[in-house]
Amino acid sequence: MQAGDPNLPLDPADERLAERGRALIAAAVAETRAPLALRERIEADRERSGARGAGARRRRLRGLLIPAGGLVAAVAVAVVIMVGGGGAPSVLATASLAARGPVLPAPAENEANDALLKSSIDGVAFPYWGPLKWESVGARDDKIEGRDAKTVYYANPAGVRAAYTILGGDKIDPPSDAEKHTRNGVNLYVVENNGRRIVTWERNGHTCVLSAPASVPQQKLLQLAAWDGGGGVPF
Amino acid sequence: MLGAVVSGPPRQLDPAALGDHVDRLYRAAWALCGSREDAEDLVQETFAKVLAKPRFLRNDDDLGYLLRVLRNTFFSRHRTAMRRPQAAPLPEEVEPADHSSATRPDQAVEARQVFEYIAALPDAFRDALVAVDVVGLSYGEAAKLLGTKEATITSRLYRARAQVARGMDPSRESVL
Numbered sequence: 001m002q003a004g005d006p007n008l009p010l011d012p013a014d015e016r017l018a019e020r021g022r023a024l025i026a027a028a029v030a031e032t033r034a035p036l037a038l039r040e041r042i043e044a045d046r047e048r049s050g051a052r053g054a055g056a057r058r059r060r061l062r063g064l065l066i067p068a069g070g071l072v073a074a075v076a077v078a079v080v081i082m083v084g085g086g087g088a089p090s091v092l093a094t095a096s097l098a099a100r101g102p103v104l105p106a107p108a109e110n111e112a113n114d115a116l117l118k119s120s121i122d123g124v125a126f127p128y129w130g131p132l133k134w135e136s137v138g139a140r141d142d143k144i145e146g147r148d149a150k151t152v153y154y155a156n157p158a159g160v161r162a163a164y165t166i167l168g169g170d171k172i173d174p175p176s177d178a179e180k181h182t183r184n185g186v187n188l189y190v191v192e193n194n195g196r197r198i199v200t201w202e203r204n205g206h207t208c209v210l211s212a213p214a215s216v217p218q219q220k221l222l223q224l225a226a227w228d229g230g231g232g233v234p235f
Numbered sequence: 236m237l238g239a240v241v242s243g244p245p246r247q248l249d250p251a252a253l254g255d256h257v258d259r260l261y262r263a264a265w266a267l268c269g270s271r272e273d274a275e276d277l278v279q280e281t282f283a284k285v286l287a288k289p290r291f292l293r294n295d296d297d298l299g300y301l302l303r304v305l306r307n308t309f310f311s312r313h314r315t316a317m318r319r320p321q322a323a324p325l326p327e328e329v330e331p332a333d334h335s336s337a338t339r340p341d342q343a344v345e346a347r348q349v350f351e352y353i354a355a356l357p358d359a360f361r362d363a364l365v366a367v368d369v370v371g372l373s374y375g376e377a378a379k380l381l382g383t384k385e386a387t388i389t390s391r392l393y394r395a396r397a398q399v400a401r402g403m404d405p406s407r408e409s410v411l
Contacts, residue, residue, distance in 0.1 A: 014393075014394075014397045017396075017397040018393045018396040018397040020400040021395070021396030021397050021398070021399040022368065024345070024349050024400060025353070025364070025368045025369065025396065025399060027345070027349075028349035029262055029368070031346055032258075032261070032346050034258050034260075034261035034278065035261075035271075035275065038257070038261065038279060039257055042253075042254075042257060042278070042282045043254070046282070046286055049250065049287065096252070099251055099252040099254045099255045100251055101254030159258075161258075
């Protein structure tokens with residue numbers, strides 16, 4: 001086809017048209033996200049495949065160990081599987097929940113406190129970042145190392161998404177290589193991992209983890225994390 | 236990097252990390268299919284294939300790998316299916332897309348039209364545009380994915396963008 005020849009001279013008059021096309025496409029891309037129902041179906045598929053994988057691994061382990069060690073080995077394997085990893089989750093493991101994407105609707109604003117959303121864990125509520133132009137767009141609930149973890153996803157007008165996770169139970173230590181910053185009297189720890197910038201801090205004895213693509217400036221993430229909504233967000 | 240043969244031990248694709256790519260794959264699927272309903276099916280089928288067994292990659296480019304599976308799935312199944320006569324859903328049967336960041340209703344309509352025009356482009360032009368403008372790959376990554384030269388990607392992008400703009404303004408003639 002003629003149009004497939006990259007050496008054909010281009011009509012200079014088309015340049016403005018091409019630029020308009022680029023802008024139209026960029027706008028369409030920025031405002032389009034996968035529907036929640038699709039995310040839920042993919043998440044269900046992922047959980048099913050994870051369960052199948054775990055079952056296969058257990059069967060392989062049993063097949064390997066029972067002939068060699070008999071009943072004692074089988075009991076040992078069962079104990080390992082039931083106990084799992086144990087201990088407290090790490091900040092990076094908690095941040096990895098963000099990659100799973102939202103499967104629940106965005107929580108609504110709290111009418112009684114316009115700095116908070118109607119979503120909380122152990123009494124620690126998520127902030128409402130509308131004044132900062134980051135709106136809640138979805139949520140998810142998880143268990144990590146036996147603890148509850150709740151994540152709310154926020155998006156800015158460009159469609160960039162950040163995930164804010166509050167971990168149930170006692171606070172956990174920040175990563176040892178994290179950079180410490182202080183904003184509004186709040187100690188914030190920043191680390192980068194797999195192209196994402198992660199901030200962790202403490203609110204009411206609970207660990208909070210905010211993660212976003214590394215393209216989001218660090219100062220913006222620190223501002224979001226330490227935002228107190230004029231006193232409406234307790235720390 | 237996409238398509239690059241990188242030395243080093245293979246690493247297993249982490250299923251828990253796939254959620255980061257759903258939005259971009261959905262947009263790519265919509266731009267390939269021209270229909271939100273077909274795009275949802277295509278993305279779900281793509282993830283089902285990837286999750287069916289452990290996947291091992293020799294590079295860090297999860298997105299490139301997923302886009303490759305998406306395209307293969309599209310070419311092997313959906314394009315054939317879409318050539319069959321289909322009943323168009325009535326407007327009230329169509330589930331609204333998630334345009335939660337769109338600030339005006341006409342933005343959502345315009346996005347749908349843009350994706351429809353992209354899907355209607357000749358394959359080579361559409362694929363270049365999807366790889367770079369929709370998914371966000373670099374020209375080099377797109378060239379490797381599509382097995383062509385960066386200069387070809389540049390030319391196809393230019394013409395494809397202009398064609399989409401013309402499509403949104405039917406009074407103009409095609410450049411392809």
